[in-house]
Amino acid sequence: MDVIQEVLQTVKKRNQGEPEFLQAVTEVLETLGPVLARHKKYKDAQILDRIVEPERQIFFRVPWMDDQGRIQINRGFRIQFSSAIGPYKGGLRFHPTVCASILKFLGFEQVFKNSLTTLAMGGAKGGSDFDPKGKSDNEVMRFCQSFMTELFRHVGADCDVPAGDIGVGGREIGFLFGQYKRLRNEFTGVLTGKGLNWGGSLIRPEATGYGAVYFAQEMLKTRNETLEGKVCTVSGAGNVAQYTVEKLLQLGAKIVSLSDSNGTIYDKDGINQEKLAWVMDLKNVRRGRISLYIEEYKAAKYYPDKRPWGIKCDCAFPSATQNEISGDDAKALLDNGCFLVAEGANMPTDPEGVERFLAAKILYGPGKATNAGGVAVSGLEMAQNAMRLGWTKEEVDNRLHMIMSAIHKSCFETAEEYNQPGNLVAGANIAGFMKVADAMLDQGLV
């Protein structure tokens, strides 16, 4: 048996009942064969055995009191996966599905993603099975305060810098930061995604969505194409989806869908700036369901419990959650002529779907490359905090643009170098892996 299969067998044995984690590890390891064949040093130093094991996993109780005075107990997590190339860095997710498997998959992906950004950041992920939906601001605040009352001892500006993810936006980051500051009595850049008045960076809210679109532009350039006039489907209606739509609009694309966990809206006339502003208010202020869109915009249709992948489009931007594109969804997209998929979400396409996209040789940008703009600007927020300076919007956006171009170049060229031209999955995994693996070699048995 070759070394990759041996490591995968151990991972399976050690992490039973963790399908998302196994999926992510399998997807990465199975693309690393050519690197191991070319560079014996990684095999000799057993880098694969080490890189699949998180450096540290923290699980903790989060007790809090709801508005009725009842005691509630949630589970908190922080998976500090790798600090080979910088302090641990990665988001916090608050969603009822959160468990060790999901956070380990996200932490593992984060290691390679952060390596691709060109910045010095290790990989981590954390969160809770707490569901902010339907909770009052006070309940969310009490939960965040209790969560940070344990987490604060494990994080810090030079140690581990969490950010947002599903269910954790500006409101939650504010409550978490406030509690950290009280406990530590210091004002440091311990979290990113902060408010602009207290250490946040311009363009951080926009970064993941904008970055995904910049990455799509880079992919299109290789075929002398642009986004102008392209029909695009977008899933999700949260942070990533909203700013993906905003940037697509600026570039002249037509966006026809959005979704949430209850269903999909299809607007054949296209979602324009005014409709997007309405969605942002619905999701960020009123915190309502996307189904309400058809009451406001009567020509649109709502499909309960459906994802947007049956809608005809040129380009698809999955921006909701993992495994939201199945093999059948991928087939439907391809049958309808979709020729570009840019993953704003993490691991949104299941293994069968990935295989279909690769076999069809469409422009396919895997999440760890395409959505790296979010963590890249988080890295820029850390740099600004360290200097106690704030850059202009243009400066941050330019840097984001340059980073996304560099990530595409690195994935594209690495794929060519390893004889898999156009395969950005292999390119991203190999390029991300080598930087971390080389750092591990330099640092001894860690």
Ligand code: NDP
């Ligand atoms: P938000 O919480 O802002 O939005 C998430 C959106 O996805 C919501 O519309 C939500 O619907 C929907 N969604 C969540 N879970 C499911 C589900 N199980 N099935 C269907 N729809 C679902 O999160 P973000 O926009 O920040 O994150 C979206 C994706 O992008 C995630 O995969 C995240 O890991 C990834 N990502 C985010 C980054 C960031 O900077 N924020 C950076 C890189 C990646 P509902 O409201 O009904 O739950």
